[in-house]
Amino acid sequence: MDFHTICVHGYRKKYDITGSITTPIFQTATFAHLSAGQSTGYDYSRMQNPSRESVERTIAALEEGGDAIAFATGMAAAACVLELFAPGDHIIASDDLYGGTYRLFHHIAMKNGLRFSFASTPDSIGAAITRATKAIFIETPTNPLMHVIDIAQTAALARAHGLLLIVDNTFLTPYCQKPLRLGADIALHSGTKYLGGHNDTLAGFLVLKDPALTEKLRFIAKTTGACLAPFDSFLIDRGVKTLAVRMERQQQSADKIARWLTTRAEVTAVHYPGLESHPEYEISRRQSSGFGAMISFAVRDGETARRLLERVRIIQYAESLGGVDSLVTYPMLQTHADVPEAERAAKGIDERLLRLSVGLESAEDLIDDLADALERKDMDGTKI
Ligand SMILES: Cc1ncc(COP(=O)(O)O)c(C=O)c1O
Known part of the structure:
Protein backbone atom coordinates (compact mmCIF):
# COMPACT_ATOMS: atom_id res chain seq x y z
CA MET A 1 0.00 0.00 0.00
CA LYS A 241 -3.98 11.23 7.98
CA THR A 242 -2.57 14.44 6.45
CA LEU A 243 1.13 13.75 7.16
CA ALA A 244 2.12 13.21 3.52
CA VAL A 245 0.39 16.30 2.14
CA ARG A 246 1.61 18.49 5.01
CA MET A 247 5.21 17.32 4.64
CA GLU A 248 5.16 17.82 0.89
CA ARG A 249 3.80 21.35 1.07
CA GLN A 250 5.87 22.38 4.12
CA GLN A 251 9.12 21.24 2.57
CA GLN A 252 8.34 23.04 -0.69
CA SER A 253 7.86 26.25 1.28
CA ALA A 254 10.99 25.57 3.36
CA ASP A 255 13.05 25.24 0.20
CA LYS A 256 11.81 28.63 -1.07
CA ILE A 257 12.42 30.30 2.28
CA ALA A 258 15.89 28.78 2.73
CA ARG A 259 16.91 30.03 -0.74
CA TRP A 260 15.47 33.46 -0.01
CA LEU A 261 17.34 33.63 3.31
CA THR A 262 20.64 33.03 1.50
CA THR A 263 20.07 36.28 -0.44
CA ARG A 264 19.66 38.46 2.65
CA ALA A 265 22.52 40.63 3.85
CA GLU A 266 21.35 40.27 7.49
CA VAL A 267 21.70 36.46 7.27
CA THR A 268 25.22 35.08 7.62
CA ALA A 269 24.51 31.32 7.39
CA VAL A 270 21.59 29.11 6.35
CA HIS A 271 21.48 25.46 7.47
CA TYR A 272 19.05 23.50 5.28
CA PRO A 273 19.99 20.09 3.84
CA GLY A 274 18.18 20.88 0.58
CA LEU A 275 20.65 23.62 -0.32
CA GLU A 276 23.38 22.39 -2.67
CA SER A 277 25.84 24.28 -0.47
CA HIS A 278 24.93 22.19 2.61
CA PRO A 279 28.00 20.06 3.48
CA GLU A 280 25.94 16.87 3.61
CA TYR A 281 23.64 17.64 0.69
CA GLU A 282 24.75 14.50 -1.21
CA ILE A 283 24.16 12.24 1.80
CA SER A 284 20.71 13.77 2.26
CA ARG A 285 19.83 13.20 -1.38
CA ARG A 286 20.92 9.59 -1.09
CA GLN A 287 19.17 8.65 2.12
CA SER A 288 16.01 10.74 2.15
CA SER A 289 13.35 11.48 -0.43
CA GLY A 290 12.94 15.07 0.79
CA PHE A 291 14.74 17.61 2.91
CA GLY A 292 12.00 18.46 5.39
CA ALA A 293 10.77 21.82 6.60
CA MET A 294 13.24 22.76 9.32
CA ILE A 295 15.77 25.52 8.71
CA SER A 296 18.21 27.12 11.07
CA PHE A 297 20.01 30.32 10.23
CA ALA A 298 22.42 32.79 11.76
CA VAL A 299 21.88 36.53 11.55
CA ARG A 300 24.60 39.15 11.84
CA ASP A 301 24.18 39.87 15.56
CA GLY A 302 22.08 39.18 18.63
CA GLU A 303 20.16 42.42 18.22
CA THR A 304 18.96 41.36 14.74
CA ALA A 305 17.89 37.96 16.14
CA ARG A 306 15.95 39.49 19.06
CA ARG A 307 14.34 42.07 16.77
CA LEU A 308 13.15 39.30 14.44
CA LEU A 309 11.63 37.36 17.35
CA GLU A 310 9.73 40.44 18.49
CA ARG A 311 8.59 41.57 15.06
CA VAL A 312 7.35 38.45 13.30
CA ARG A 313 3.57 38.56 13.04
CA ILE A 314 2.53 35.40 11.17
CA ILE A 315 5.39 33.27 12.41
CA GLN A 316 5.16 32.79 16.17
CA TYR A 317 8.09 32.88 18.56
CA ALA A 318 7.60 29.56 20.35
CA GLU A 319 9.35 26.32 21.18
CA SER A 320 8.44 23.17 19.16
CA LEU A 321 8.18 22.42 15.46
CA GLY A 322 6.49 20.39 12.78
CA GLY A 323 2.97 21.79 13.06
CA VAL A 324 0.77 23.67 10.62
CA ASP A 325 1.70 26.99 12.32
CA SER A 326 5.18 28.29 11.51
CA LEU A 327 7.29 28.75 14.64
CA VAL A 328 10.62 30.44 15.20
CA THR A 329 12.72 29.30 18.15
CA TYR A 330 15.75 30.85 19.83
CA PRO A 331 17.73 27.66 20.64
CA MET A 332 20.15 29.46 22.96
CA LEU A 333 17.32 30.47 25.32
CA GLN A 334 14.83 27.69 24.64
CA THR A 335 15.53 24.19 23.30
CA HIS A 336 19.27 24.25 24.11
CA ALA A 337 19.35 26.39 27.25
CA ASP A 338 20.68 23.41 29.26
CA VAL A 339 23.74 22.93 27.05
CA PRO A 340 26.67 24.69 28.78
CA GLU A 341 27.43 28.08 27.22
CA ALA A 342 30.98 27.23 26.09
CA GLU A 343 29.77 24.05 24.37
CA ARG A 344 26.92 25.92 22.72
CA ALA A 345 29.21 28.70 21.53
CA ALA A 346 31.71 26.21 20.08
CA LYS A 347 28.93 24.66 18.00
CA GLY A 348 27.44 27.95 16.86
CA ILE A 349 24.30 27.77 19.01
CA ASP A 350 24.70 31.37 20.06
CA GLU A 351 22.77 34.63 20.16
CA ARG A 352 22.78 34.81 16.36
CA LEU A 353 21.18 31.42 15.68
CA LEU A 354 17.45 31.03 15.01
CA ARG A 355 15.50 27.90 14.13
CA LEU A 356 12.48 28.07 11.86
CA SER A 357 9.79 25.42 11.53
CA VAL A 358 7.99 26.18 8.29
CA GLY A 359 4.25 25.56 8.54
CA LEU A 360 1.39 25.52 6.08
CA GLU A 361 0.91 29.25 5.55
CA SER A 362 1.79 30.64 2.12
CA ALA A 363 5.56 30.73 1.55
CA GLU A 364 5.22 34.26 0.17
CA ASP A 365 3.47 35.48 3.35
CA LEU A 366 6.17 33.87 5.46
CA ILE A 367 8.91 35.51 3.38
CA ASP A 368 7.20 38.91 3.71
CA ASP A 369 6.92 38.38 7.45
CA LEU A 370 10.63 37.54 7.73
CA ALA A 371 11.61 40.46 5.47
CA ASP A 372 9.65 42.91 7.64
CA ALA A 373 11.13 41.44 10.80
CA LEU A 374 14.70 41.53 9.48
CA GLU A 375 14.66 45.09 8.22
CA ARG A 376 15.86 47.77 10.59
CA LYS A 377 13.07 50.29 11.00
CA ASP A 378 12.48 53.45 13.02
CA MET A 379 9.66 53.63 15.52
CA ASP A 380 7.45 55.12 12.76
CA GLY A 381 8.20 52.16 10.45
CA THR A 382 10.67 53.95 8.15
CA LYS A 383 13.56 51.71 6.96
CA ILE A 384 16.95 52.76 8.32
C1 LIG B 1 14.57 15.90 17.56
C2 LIG B 1 13.73 15.80 18.80
N1 LIG B 1 13.67 14.63 19.47
C3 LIG B 1 12.94 14.51 20.60
C4 LIG B 1 12.24 15.58 21.13
C5 LIG B 1 11.46 15.40 22.39
O1 LIG B 1 10.09 15.31 22.13
P1 LIG B 1 8.94 15.76 23.14
O2 LIG B 1 8.99 17.23 23.25
O3 LIG B 1 7.71 15.22 22.47
O4 LIG B 1 9.22 15.11 24.44
C6 LIG B 1 12.26 16.80 20.46
C7 LIG B 1 11.52 17.95 21.00
O5 LIG B 1 11.65 19.08 20.53
C8 LIG B 1 13.04 16.92 19.27
O6 LIG B 1 13.12 18.08 18.59
Whole structure:
Protein backbone atom coordinates (compact mmCIF):
# COMPACT_ATOMS: atom_id res chain seq x y z
CA MET A 1 0.00 0.00 0.00
CA ASP A 2 1.21 3.49 -0.81
CA PHE A 3 2.38 5.83 1.96
CA HIS A 4 -0.52 8.26 1.31
CA THR A 5 -3.06 5.46 1.68
CA ILE A 6 -1.51 4.16 4.90
CA CYS A 7 -1.64 7.71 6.32
CA VAL A 8 -5.38 7.91 5.70
CA HIS A 9 -6.48 4.37 6.45
CA GLY A 10 -3.84 3.35 8.93
CA TYR A 11 -4.71 0.28 10.88
CA ARG A 12 -8.01 -0.93 9.49
CA LYS A 13 -9.16 -3.05 12.40
CA LYS A 14 -12.77 -2.27 13.27
CA TYR A 15 -13.07 -2.06 17.02
CA ASP A 16 -16.85 -1.60 17.20
CA ILE A 17 -20.01 -2.62 15.40
CA THR A 18 -21.22 0.83 14.33
CA GLY A 19 -19.09 1.18 11.20
CA SER A 20 -17.33 4.23 12.65
CA ILE A 21 -14.86 5.55 10.08
CA THR A 22 -12.41 6.65 12.75
CA THR A 23 -11.05 4.58 15.61
CA PRO A 24 -13.17 5.51 18.64
CA ILE A 25 -11.53 7.09 21.67
CA PHE A 26 -11.58 4.26 24.19
CA GLN A 27 -11.57 6.51 27.24
CA THR A 28 -11.29 3.78 29.79
CA ALA A 29 -8.70 2.86 32.39
CA THR A 30 -9.62 -0.80 32.51
CA PHE A 31 -11.51 -3.59 30.74
CA ALA A 32 -13.98 -6.12 32.17
CA HIS A 33 -13.22 -9.84 32.10
CA LEU A 34 -15.88 -12.43 31.29
CA SER A 35 -14.51 -15.10 33.58
CA ALA A 36 -11.41 -16.02 35.58
CA GLY A 37 -8.32 -15.93 33.37
CA GLN A 38 -10.30 -14.89 30.27
CA SER A 39 -9.29 -11.61 28.67
CA THR A 40 -10.57 -9.71 25.64
CA GLY A 41 -6.90 -8.95 24.90
CA TYR A 42 -7.29 -5.66 26.73
CA ASP A 43 -6.77 -5.65 30.49
CA TYR A 44 -5.65 -2.25 31.69
CA SER A 45 -4.95 0.86 29.61
CA ARG A 46 -1.32 1.25 30.70
CA MET A 47 -0.74 -2.11 28.98
CA GLN A 48 -3.13 -2.01 26.01
CA ASN A 49 -5.76 0.39 24.75
CA PRO A 50 -7.38 0.14 21.30
CA SER A 51 -6.99 3.87 20.56
CA ARG A 52 -3.27 3.64 21.26
CA GLU A 53 -2.95 0.31 19.43
CA SER A 54 -4.50 1.88 16.34
CA VAL A 55 -1.98 4.72 16.15
CA GLU A 56 0.91 2.38 17.00
CA ARG A 57 0.05 0.10 14.08
CA THR A 58 -0.24 3.04 11.70
CA ILE A 59 3.14 4.50 12.70
CA ALA A 60 4.75 1.03 12.48
CA ALA A 61 3.40 0.63 8.94
CA LEU A 62 4.62 4.09 7.87
CA GLU A 63 8.13 3.43 9.22
CA GLU A 64 8.14 -0.12 7.77
CA GLY A 65 8.65 -1.56 11.23
CA GLY A 66 7.15 -4.67 12.79
CA ASP A 67 5.67 -2.76 15.72
CA ALA A 68 5.60 0.62 17.41
CA ILE A 69 5.20 1.70 21.03
CA ALA A 70 3.45 5.00 21.78
CA PHE A 71 4.52 7.21 24.69
CA ALA A 72 3.24 10.36 26.34
CA THR A 73 6.16 12.38 24.86
CA GLY A 74 9.25 11.96 22.72
CA MET A 75 11.40 12.23 25.83
CA ALA A 76 9.49 9.33 27.45
CA ALA A 77 10.33 7.25 24.36
CA ALA A 78 14.03 8.15 24.65
CA ALA A 79 14.04 7.45 28.41
CA CYS A 80 12.50 4.01 27.76
CA VAL A 81 15.32 3.13 25.34
CA LEU A 82 17.93 4.04 27.96
CA GLU A 83 16.39 1.48 30.34
CA LEU A 84 17.80 -1.22 28.04
CA PHE A 85 21.28 -0.43 29.36
CA ALA A 86 23.10 -1.11 32.64
CA PRO A 87 25.62 0.96 34.62
CA GLY A 88 28.99 0.98 32.83
CA ASP A 89 27.44 0.62 29.36
CA HIS A 90 28.70 3.12 26.80
CA ILE A 91 26.61 4.89 24.16
CA ILE A 92 27.89 7.00 21.27
CA ALA A 93 25.54 9.84 20.39
CA SER A 94 25.38 12.67 17.85
CA ASP A 95 27.27 15.69 19.13
CA ASP A 96 24.46 18.00 18.03
CA LEU A 97 21.23 16.84 19.64
CA TYR A 98 17.87 18.23 20.76
CA GLY A 99 18.61 19.95 24.11
CA GLY A 100 16.14 17.73 26.00
CA THR A 101 17.96 14.61 24.79
CA TYR A 102 21.26 16.21 25.80
CA ARG A 103 19.75 16.87 29.27
CA LEU A 104 18.46 13.28 29.52
CA PHE A 105 21.92 11.90 28.71
CA HIS A 106 23.93 14.31 30.85
CA HIS A 107 21.72 14.71 33.89
CA ILE A 108 19.79 11.44 34.21
CA ALA A 109 21.56 8.66 32.30
CA MET A 110 25.09 9.61 33.42
CA LYS A 111 23.89 9.78 37.05
CA ASN A 112 22.60 6.22 36.54
CA GLY A 113 26.04 5.03 35.42
CA LEU A 114 25.74 5.12 31.63
CA ARG A 115 28.72 6.58 29.78
CA PHE A 116 28.58 8.63 26.60
CA SER A 117 30.85 9.78 23.81
CA PHE A 118 29.70 12.31 21.24
CA ALA A 119 30.60 12.16 17.55
CA SER A 120 29.32 13.52 14.27
CA THR A 121 30.41 11.17 11.47
CA PRO A 122 30.56 7.39 11.00
CA ASP A 123 34.40 7.66 11.15
CA SER A 124 34.42 9.50 14.47
CA ILE A 125 31.72 7.15 15.79
CA GLY A 126 33.89 4.19 14.75
CA ALA A 127 36.89 5.68 16.55
CA ALA A 128 34.87 6.07 19.76
CA ILE A 129 33.74 2.41 19.98
CA THR A 130 35.06 0.57 23.05
CA ARG A 131 34.37 -2.83 24.57
CA ALA A 132 31.68 -1.26 26.72
CA THR A 133 29.84 0.33 23.78
CA LYS A 134 26.30 -0.97 23.42
CA ALA A 135 24.53 1.51 21.18
CA ILE A 136 24.74 4.42 18.76
CA PHE A 137 22.09 7.13 19.07
CA ILE A 138 21.87 9.61 16.21
CA GLU A 139 19.62 12.44 15.18
CA THR A 140 19.64 13.19 11.48
CA PRO A 141 19.20 15.96 10.54
CA THR A 142 20.32 17.23 13.92
CA ASN A 143 18.50 19.78 16.02
CA PRO A 144 19.25 22.66 15.64
CA LEU A 145 22.21 22.73 13.23
CA MET A 146 20.79 20.39 10.58
CA HIS A 147 23.86 18.17 10.29
CA VAL A 148 23.18 14.97 8.37
CA ILE A 149 24.75 11.60 9.16
CA ASP A 150 24.91 8.67 6.76
CA ILE A 151 22.46 6.19 8.32
CA ALA A 152 23.40 3.16 6.16
CA GLN A 153 27.11 3.63 6.89
CA THR A 154 26.44 4.05 10.61
CA ALA A 155 24.18 0.97 10.54
CA ALA A 156 26.96 -1.10 8.91
CA LEU A 157 29.31 0.01 11.69
CA ALA A 158 26.73 -0.86 14.34
CA ARG A 159 26.16 -4.29 12.81
CA ALA A 160 29.87 -5.04 12.59
CA HIS A 161 30.29 -4.31 16.32
CA GLY A 162 26.98 -5.79 17.52
CA LEU A 163 25.61 -2.39 18.57
CA LEU A 164 22.05 -1.13 18.58
CA LEU A 165 21.42 1.80 16.23
CA ILE A 166 18.74 4.25 17.35
CA VAL A 167 17.78 7.03 14.93
CA ASP A 168 15.69 10.03 15.98
CA ASN A 169 13.61 10.56 12.83
CA THR A 170 11.53 13.45 14.20
CA PHE A 171 12.67 16.07 11.67
CA LEU A 172 12.10 14.12 8.46
CA THR A 173 9.40 11.59 9.40
CA PRO A 174 8.96 8.37 7.41
CA TYR A 175 7.56 10.48 4.59
CA CYS A 176 11.12 11.57 3.78
CA GLN A 177 13.37 9.06 5.51
CA LYS A 178 13.07 5.45 6.68
CA PRO A 179 15.84 4.62 9.15
CA LEU A 180 14.76 0.97 9.63
CA ARG A 181 15.04 0.35 5.89
CA LEU A 182 18.55 1.86 6.03
CA GLY A 183 19.56 -0.58 8.78
CA ALA A 184 18.64 1.09 12.08
CA ASP A 185 17.15 -1.02 14.88
CA ILE A 186 14.92 1.67 16.39
CA ALA A 187 13.33 4.77 14.84
CA LEU A 188 12.43 7.28 17.53
CA HIS A 189 9.93 10.12 17.21
CA SER A 190 8.68 13.09 19.02
CA GLY A 191 5.13 12.55 17.74
CA THR A 192 4.42 16.02 19.11
CA LYS A 193 5.93 17.36 15.89
CA TYR A 194 5.07 16.35 12.30
CA LEU A 195 3.18 13.14 13.14
CA GLY A 196 0.61 15.05 15.21
CA GLY A 197 1.20 18.09 13.05
CA HIS A 198 -1.09 20.61 14.74
CA ASN A 199 0.84 21.81 17.81
CA ASP A 200 -2.03 20.52 19.94
CA THR A 201 -0.67 17.51 21.78
CA LEU A 202 2.47 15.68 22.90
CA ALA A 203 3.48 12.14 21.94
CA GLY A 204 6.48 9.88 21.38
CA PHE A 205 7.10 6.66 19.44
CA LEU A 206 9.63 3.87 19.18
CA VAL A 207 9.35 1.86 15.98
CA LEU A 208 11.06 -1.53 15.88
CA LYS A 209 11.63 -4.48 13.64
CA ASP A 210 13.00 -7.18 15.98
CA PRO A 211 10.25 -8.93 18.00
CA ALA A 212 12.60 -9.74 20.93
CA LEU A 213 13.67 -6.11 21.27
CA THR A 214 10.03 -5.03 20.93
CA GLU A 215 9.06 -7.33 23.78
CA LYS A 216 11.83 -5.95 26.02
CA LEU A 217 10.79 -2.36 25.31
CA ARG A 218 7.07 -3.09 25.78
CA PHE A 219 7.92 -4.60 29.17
CA ILE A 220 9.83 -1.43 30.14
CA ALA A 221 7.05 0.80 28.76
CA LYS A 222 4.27 -0.92 30.67
CA THR A 223 6.38 -1.02 33.83
CA THR A 224 7.51 2.61 33.80
CA GLY A 225 4.10 3.77 32.55
CA ALA A 226 4.57 6.83 30.31
CA CYS A 227 1.99 5.57 27.81
CA LEU A 228 0.06 7.70 25.31
CA ALA A 229 -3.46 8.50 26.57
CA PRO A 230 -6.53 7.52 24.46
CA PHE A 231 -7.49 11.07 23.45
CA ASP A 232 -3.90 11.95 22.50
CA SER A 233 -3.71 8.70 20.52
CA PHE A 234 -6.78 9.83 18.60
CA LEU A 235 -5.24 13.25 17.92
CA ILE A 236 -2.05 11.72 16.52
CA ASP A 237 -4.06 9.19 14.47
CA ARG A 238 -6.04 12.07 12.99
CA GLY A 239 -2.92 14.19 12.41
CA VAL A 240 -1.18 11.35 10.56
CA LYS A 241 -3.98 11.23 7.98
CA THR A 242 -2.57 14.44 6.45
CA LEU A 243 1.13 13.75 7.16
CA ALA A 244 2.12 13.21 3.52
CA VAL A 245 0.39 16.30 2.14
CA ARG A 246 1.61 18.49 5.01
CA MET A 247 5.21 17.32 4.64
CA GLU A 248 5.16 17.82 0.89
CA ARG A 249 3.80 21.35 1.07
CA GLN A 250 5.87 22.38 4.12
CA GLN A 251 9.12 21.24 2.57
CA GLN A 252 8.34 23.04 -0.69
CA SER A 253 7.86 26.25 1.28
CA ALA A 254 10.99 25.57 3.36
CA ASP A 255 13.05 25.24 0.20
CA LYS A 256 11.81 28.63 -1.07
CA ILE A 257 12.42 30.30 2.28
CA ALA A 258 15.89 28.78 2.73
CA ARG A 259 16.91 30.03 -0.74
CA TRP A 260 15.47 33.46 -0.01
CA LEU A 261 17.34 33.63 3.31
CA THR A 262 20.64 33.03 1.50
CA THR A 263 20.07 36.28 -0.44
CA ARG A 264 19.66 38.46 2.65
CA ALA A 265 22.52 40.63 3.85
CA GLU A 266 21.35 40.27 7.49
CA VAL A 267 21.70 36.46 7.27
CA THR A 268 25.22 35.08 7.62
CA ALA A 269 24.51 31.32 7.39
CA VAL A 270 21.59 29.11 6.35
CA HIS A 271 21.48 25.46 7.47
CA TYR A 272 19.05 23.50 5.28
CA PRO A 273 19.99 20.09 3.84
CA GLY A 274 18.18 20.88 0.58
CA LEU A 275 20.65 23.62 -0.32
CA GLU A 276 23.38 22.39 -2.67
CA SER A 277 25.84 24.28 -0.47
CA HIS A 278 24.93 22.19 2.61
CA PRO A 279 28.00 20.06 3.48
CA GLU A 280 25.94 16.87 3.61
CA TYR A 281 23.64 17.64 0.69
CA GLU A 282 24.75 14.50 -1.21
CA ILE A 283 24.16 12.24 1.80
CA SER A 284 20.71 13.77 2.26
CA ARG A 285 19.83 13.20 -1.38
CA ARG A 286 20.92 9.59 -1.09
CA GLN A 287 19.17 8.65 2.12
CA SER A 288 16.01 10.74 2.15
CA SER A 289 13.35 11.48 -0.43
CA GLY A 290 12.94 15.07 0.79
CA PHE A 291 14.74 17.61 2.91
CA GLY A 292 12.00 18.46 5.39
CA ALA A 293 10.77 21.82 6.60
CA MET A 294 13.24 22.76 9.32
CA ILE A 295 15.77 25.52 8.71
CA SER A 296 18.21 27.12 11.07
CA PHE A 297 20.01 30.32 10.23
CA ALA A 298 22.42 32.79 11.76
CA VAL A 299 21.88 36.53 11.55
CA ARG A 300 24.60 39.15 11.84
CA ASP A 301 24.18 39.87 15.56
CA GLY A 302 22.08 39.18 18.63
CA GLU A 303 20.16 42.42 18.22
CA THR A 304 18.96 41.36 14.74
CA ALA A 305 17.89 37.96 16.14
CA ARG A 306 15.95 39.49 19.06
CA ARG A 307 14.34 42.07 16.77
CA LEU A 308 13.15 39.30 14.44
CA LEU A 309 11.63 37.36 17.35
CA GLU A 310 9.73 40.44 18.49
CA ARG A 311 8.59 41.57 15.06
CA VAL A 312 7.35 38.45 13.30
CA ARG A 313 3.57 38.56 13.04
CA ILE A 314 2.53 35.40 11.17
CA ILE A 315 5.39 33.27 12.41
CA GLN A 316 5.16 32.79 16.17
CA TYR A 317 8.09 32.88 18.56
CA ALA A 318 7.60 29.56 20.35
CA GLU A 319 9.35 26.32 21.18
CA SER A 320 8.44 23.17 19.16
CA LEU A 321 8.18 22.42 15.46
CA GLY A 322 6.49 20.39 12.78
CA GLY A 323 2.97 21.79 13.06
CA VAL A 324 0.77 23.67 10.62
CA ASP A 325 1.70 26.99 12.32
CA SER A 326 5.18 28.29 11.51
CA LEU A 327 7.29 28.75 14.64
CA VAL A 328 10.62 30.44 15.20
CA THR A 329 12.72 29.30 18.15
CA TYR A 330 15.75 30.85 19.83
CA PRO A 331 17.73 27.66 20.64
CA MET A 332 20.15 29.46 22.96
CA LEU A 333 17.32 30.47 25.32
CA GLN A 334 14.83 27.69 24.64
CA THR A 335 15.53 24.19 23.30
CA HIS A 336 19.27 24.25 24.11
CA ALA A 337 19.35 26.39 27.25
CA ASP A 338 20.68 23.41 29.26
CA VAL A 339 23.74 22.93 27.05
CA PRO A 340 26.67 24.69 28.78
CA GLU A 341 27.43 28.08 27.22
CA ALA A 342 30.98 27.23 26.09
CA GLU A 343 29.77 24.05 24.37
CA ARG A 344 26.92 25.92 22.72
CA ALA A 345 29.21 28.70 21.53
CA ALA A 346 31.71 26.21 20.08
CA LYS A 347 28.93 24.66 18.00
CA GLY A 348 27.44 27.95 16.86
CA ILE A 349 24.30 27.77 19.01
CA ASP A 350 24.70 31.37 20.06
CA GLU A 351 22.77 34.63 20.16
CA ARG A 352 22.78 34.81 16.36
CA LEU A 353 21.18 31.42 15.68
CA LEU A 354 17.45 31.03 15.01
CA ARG A 355 15.50 27.90 14.13
CA LEU A 356 12.48 28.07 11.86
CA SER A 357 9.79 25.42 11.53
CA VAL A 358 7.99 26.18 8.29
CA GLY A 359 4.25 25.56 8.54
CA LEU A 360 1.39 25.52 6.08
CA GLU A 361 0.91 29.25 5.55
CA SER A 362 1.79 30.64 2.12
CA ALA A 363 5.56 30.73 1.55
CA GLU A 364 5.22 34.26 0.17
CA ASP A 365 3.47 35.48 3.35
CA LEU A 366 6.17 33.87 5.46
CA ILE A 367 8.91 35.51 3.38
CA ASP A 368 7.20 38.91 3.71
CA ASP A 369 6.92 38.38 7.45
CA LEU A 370 10.63 37.54 7.73
CA ALA A 371 11.61 40.46 5.47
CA ASP A 372 9.65 42.91 7.64
CA ALA A 373 11.13 41.44 10.80
CA LEU A 374 14.70 41.53 9.48
CA GLU A 375 14.66 45.09 8.22
CA ARG A 376 15.86 47.77 10.59
CA LYS A 377 13.07 50.29 11.00
CA ASP A 378 12.48 53.45 13.02
CA MET A 379 9.66 53.63 15.52
CA ASP A 380 7.45 55.12 12.76
CA GLY A 381 8.20 52.16 10.45
CA THR A 382 10.67 53.95 8.15
CA LYS A 383 13.56 51.71 6.96
CA ILE A 384 16.95 52.76 8.32
C1 LIG B 1 14.57 15.90 17.56
C2 LIG B 1 13.73 15.80 18.80
N1 LIG B 1 13.67 14.63 19.47
C3 LIG B 1 12.94 14.51 20.60
C4 LIG B 1 12.24 15.58 21.13
C5 LIG B 1 11.46 15.40 22.39
O1 LIG B 1 10.09 15.31 22.13
P1 LIG B 1 8.94 15.76 23.14
O2 LIG B 1 8.99 17.23 23.25
O3 LIG B 1 7.71 15.22 22.47
O4 LIG B 1 9.22 15.11 24.44
C6 LIG B 1 12.26 16.80 20.46
C7 LIG B 1 11.52 17.95 21.00
O5 LIG B 1 11.65 19.08 20.53
C8 LIG B 1 13.04 16.92 19.27
O6 LIG B 1 13.12 18.08 18.59
